[in-house]
Amino acid sequence: MSAPGSATELRSGKGANDENFPVASHLIHPKNRGAILAFYDFVRAGDDVADHAELSPERKLALLDGLADALTGAGPSDPEAEPLKRELAARGLPPRHALELLDAFRMDARKTRYADWDELIHYCRYSAMPVGRYVLDVHGEDPARVWAASDAICAALQIVNHLQDCGKDFRALDRVYLPQDTLDRHGATVAMLGADKASPQLRAVVRELAERTLGLLDDGKVLPDLIDDLRLSLEIAAIHRLAVILARGLLDRDPLSEKVHHGKVGFALTALGGIAATLARRPFRGRIVRAAPHGKVFP
Structure with missing residues (x-):
């Protein structure tokens, strides 16, 4: 069989509605x-x-x-x-942002293991953070005010997906995003990702990474209040609330044998909670923006 001549021939059929998190919802x-x-x-x-x-x-x-x-x-x-x-x-x-995503895919083509958390965040800098930055740029938001919080949320979303799909990524692509030093710290091995059920050691790895992901989400929680565009603010609030619920679920659930992601009804209820909370804070937005700390923007 000849090699495919274009990316179009390799399309998986997966679309925006198939993603774990909303893509340009209404x-x-x-x-x-x-x-x-x-x-x-x-x-x-x-x-x-x-x-x-x-x-x-x-x-x-x-x-x-x-x-x-x-x-x-x-x-x-x-x-x-x-x-x-x-x-x-x-x-x-x-x-720029689309080209940086292609850089992340080049990493995926060459690299299947990550040594530590910093190396994983470096990957997220190219695989996730440009997505949020692009959406914010399309809406004309101020990068100096919003990129840092967006980067934290986008990295968290990426890592939640990595944790949910850790078994599938290993079995299908021999790709492991769980940092090696975290595996070593808990006595876990890459081979454990091929089991039907996670070992106690692997569960401890997932739990530690989920806790660190919750820290990223805490760093980014102010983002909806920093955004001028109300509709985008509500979209991000819904996504952030969903990510928090999923990361908390990974503290206790086994991604190899249990479903982590919520169904449509569960997502809708979670999203509504985030939207309602953001709307309730909107009258105080000016005060929140002035008090918001400046986070780290990755170069």
Whole structure:
């Protein structure tokens, strides 16, 4: 069988509605949803390349380079890149955030293990943080005010997904995002990810990482109050509340044998709680913004 000639041929069929967290829900103003969905579709194409089990690392890198060149105009046009290219041009936005996501997928093509938490956060800097930054930029929010809190939330969302999918990632792709030093600290091994049920040692690893993830979510909890656009503020509040519930669930649940993610009804109720809390604080937003600490923005 010949190697696929384009990213389009490798599409998994997974879409925005299949993600663990909302992507441009109807809380987002229609004028901005198209730009966010175009970004998602481009990134999805790259992710499908990186996650393809039968492609060599070299072929993945070549296809990812092709997507980057199509987006920047350095290479031939690609149908996966054109919608986002048009949106960026219409808004006068650079391709930086999308290109950084492609850098994360290049990491996935080359790298399957992480030594420690800092190395994992470095991966999140490229695999997750650009998503939040792009959405904020589309809405015209002030990066100096909102990027740091957004980075913390986006990293947390990424790690929640890693923890939920740790068994599947290992079995399907031999990819392990659980840091090696955390595994060692609890006497766990990578091989334990292939079991039907997590060992006590592996459960301890997941619990420690879930606690650290809750710390990230605490760092980012002020973000909805820092955002000017009310609809985006409510979207992020809903996502943040869902992430907190899922991270807390990982303190006690076994991701190898138990379902961690909530169904649609559970998500809706959780999201409504986040929205209601944010609306209740909105009259005091000015005071909250003035008191908000400045967090670390990753370069």
